[in-house]
Amino acid sequence: MIDIKNITKTFGDRQVLAGIDGTFKPGDTSLIIGGSGTGKSVLLKCMIGLIKPDSGEVLYDGRNFLTANLDDQKTIRREMGVLFQGSALFDSKTVFENVRFPLDMLTDQSEEEKLDRVQECLRRVELENAGDRMPSEISGGMKKRVGIARAIVLNPKYLFCDEPNSGLDPLTSIKIDQLISEITDEYKITTVVITHDMNSMMEIGEQIMFLYKGHKLWEGNSDTITQSDVKELNEFIFANKLLREMEK
Numbered sequence: 001m002i003d004i005k006n007i008t009k010t011f012g013d014r015q016v017l018a019g020i021d022g023t024f025k026p027g028d029t030s031l032i033i034g035g036s037g038t039g040k041s042v043l044l045k046c047m048i049g050l051i052k053p054d055s056g057e058v059l060y061d062g063r064n065f066l067t068a069n070l071d072d073q074k075t076i077r078r079e080m081g082v083l084f085q086g087s088a089l090f091d092s093k094t095v096f097e098n099v100r101f102p103l104d105m106l107t108d109q110s111e112e113e114k115l116d117r118v119q120e121c122l123r124r125v126e127l128e129n130a131g132d133r134m135p136s137e138i139s140g141g142m143k144k145r146v147g148i149a150r151a152i153v154l155n156p157k158y159l160f161c162d163e164p165n166s167g168l169d170p171l172t173s174i175k176i177d178q179l180i181s182e183i184t185d186e187y188k189i190t191t192v193v194i195t196h197d198m199n200s201m202m203e204i205g206e207q208i209m210f211l212y213k214g215h216k217l218w219e220g221n222s223d224t225i226t227q228s229d230v231k232e233l234n235e236f237i238f239a240n241k242l243l244r245e246m247e248k
């Protein structure tokens with residue numbers, strides 16, 4: 001479980017996060033949605049320690065990440081898996097080496113243990129036969145799956161995905177969403193996904209937080225999202241639908 005309390009962040013004279021609260025539960029794929037520049041990535045970065053908020057708390061199963069000492073912060077970090085935008089694979093490493101990388105950096109496992117674990121994760125994302133390939137030789141959807149395998153290789157309690165659908169066609173997007181959602185459920189991970197994607201909201205939105213200009217304006221799930229009376233949310237959904245229609 002992750003609790004965030006009153007997270008604020010200002011860059012210069014621009015307030016980007018104006019006091020965000022939220023709870024993210026194990027086994028749930030929670031979505032953070034909102035238009036461009038509303039603070040979604042900054043919020044995610046505050047949660048994983050890449051940006052220091054001006055105030056607020058981020059609690060990982062009750063452990064205060066921001067005030068923890070370095071050792072405790074390291075322990076919490078080790079429990080996080082992150083799927084960055086664009087997958088962020090190392091171009092010069094094979095698929096296998098990319099997935100093995102966190103094990104090399106953060107564990108003292110034997111070669112055999114690492115081999116087993118990497119194979120297990122590649123199998124989970126249905127890429128068991130692609131280990132020898134280079135990122136340049138595989139499709140965008142496969143790259144995302146490699147990114148997911150790498151994000152889960154350390155058996156994370158918490159998984160963060162920044163726009164996992166960016167650059168993918170609708171069908172591949174749905175498959176990636178389903179994979180994230182299945183893995184979340186299977187391993188009871190607390191998963192937080194940033195997305196613009198309307199299909200994702202309807203398919204995997206067990207909990208959805210809508211940000212608008214740094215404020216949390218609405219919270220709910222895919223069943224309740226179309227019934228809200230929040231004007232900004234309805235406009236966001238309408239614009240999204242329109243975009244989808246135009247793409248068809």
Ligand SMILES: Nc1ncnc2c1ncn2[C@@H]1O[C@H](COP(=O)(O)OP(=O)(O)OP(=O)(O)O)[C@@H](O)[C@H]1O
Pocket residue numbers: 011016034035036037038039040041042043
């Ligand atoms: N390091 C930074 N320094 C200054 N301003 C920043 C920094 N990071 C983000 N911002 C600003 O904060 C605002 C929110 O950015 P953020 O990346 O969180 O938006 P977002 O909701 O994720 O948008 P998008 O969907 O387009 O990625 C933007 O105006 C952005 O320019």
